[in-house]
Amino acid sequence: MSKSRLAPLVTASYCSVNKIIVSIFVERWQPETNTFHMPFGEMTITLDDVASIIGIPVTGRTVSYNDRMACEEAQALLVDALRVEPIETHDDQLIQVRGQSDKLEWLRERFGEMSDDNGEEMIDCAVRAYLLYLLGCTLFTDKSGTRVPIIFLTHLVDLDNVRSYAWATAALAYLNRQLGPLGLASRHEIKQMASYLTLLEAWVYEHFTFLASTPNIHYQPNHPRFHRWVPRREYAPLQALRERLDSTNLLQSRYSHNSYAILCNCALPTSQAVVASDFFHPAH
Template structure:
């Protein structure tokens, strides 16, 4: 690299007409972003307001680096692994075509890994999250319900139904939050699995450049079933009156779903696979012992709460 050439990782700017016009806008700011796919990679961000004519008014701009590994609820996405799996997804069969056979995600995977209910009413309806909050100590019942709805929106936008923007949610789900006592009657696991299927089918198109949906489910599924590039659990194994916990230090026996154990892992991949090409080559030479067809043994299920294996005959 030439020492006389200075480069930057990110830049922020605002034009003077935008600065002068901001005082005539409503006191509302929103930020939107899009990925750059040309010669220069990254993400361009735009801060916008609303002027007196109810039109969008650009205020400021920024170009930042694109993150290779997206982090969600403490879990970093392995973009190379996910991309390699997408390349092997076949919309005709809704399955991954591997050298050892065809494999796919099932309702059992959703229930065991995420703890979502797979039996219940259909989730349907008619046609931003970027903040954190704490519940006031003196909150009344109405305030408590508001916070529960807000927290459920966070789950929807980050784990269950995230889109490519990472901060939007379809309004079809909002009416379902009116009656909190009825939330447990819906089959949330079914719609999460269907959402992932739909996004995998869209991403398998050669013209697609990105993927949305519950990718956390896809990555957890891959780590449970495929030994290629699988990280190792970190920390000592929990010892309780139930005996040693083989699920790792992050997992609480009879409380957490199985997916939680992957929140604390060794980022170093034992096979040295660090690129998409590496995963492609490894999948091309996959052997039978590198794929686990039945990972959820009775011993593992015995450490999970009941909602992770109730109605197990439906998920299989």
């Protein structure tokens, strides 16, 4: 995991998303500019935010995402990367390649009990399956929270090259893409969305600390900034928070990991649980 540079994702998810916090920002999203429209101007999540909040690579090779991947191509990729029997890829109840996505539950059940006795090749397959599972639980979560696009396996075939991809850049692009149509919807039309909402919630806590909850007393400066906050699960009514945000003023302040940051003047920053902990089952 450390070689892949994706290790921070193992613990970088809140147990549940604060729907009110997410909602009051999603409804301010403008897809034309990829920014949140605030009373004092516009704000957006930057690559520096993603790198500091999650701690994954910003620079590197491009992570391509094609949601029009042919079903036959997806099946061939499963056979090549995970050594799945070709007949298995046609079993919709087992793998469920609908929309060229893999069911997270199947990945966990199929590869979660691997041990050293399975041989190097199958262990590599289990590592690829785990990384795909991890991406599906975090950066590239779909609306159901139960599937992951198989296309991302193309970036996991060569395990030595996983670290060379700009995963943070891909995560931000995916989040912006999912926010796009929601910014055009009315407040009553927004029911659910895909993407890594922990990133959005942690970003809110970083820049609007009056919305944050208790600081994590165990946080260390070398940790991803996601760990600075203990997320709050209960909040004031939605309308009250909308009005509170509407009254926010702008303050620019200098702080440790960025030259300038846009912050509210209410407070200055001080400097799904472990999503993949249940992937590997004890070997029987």
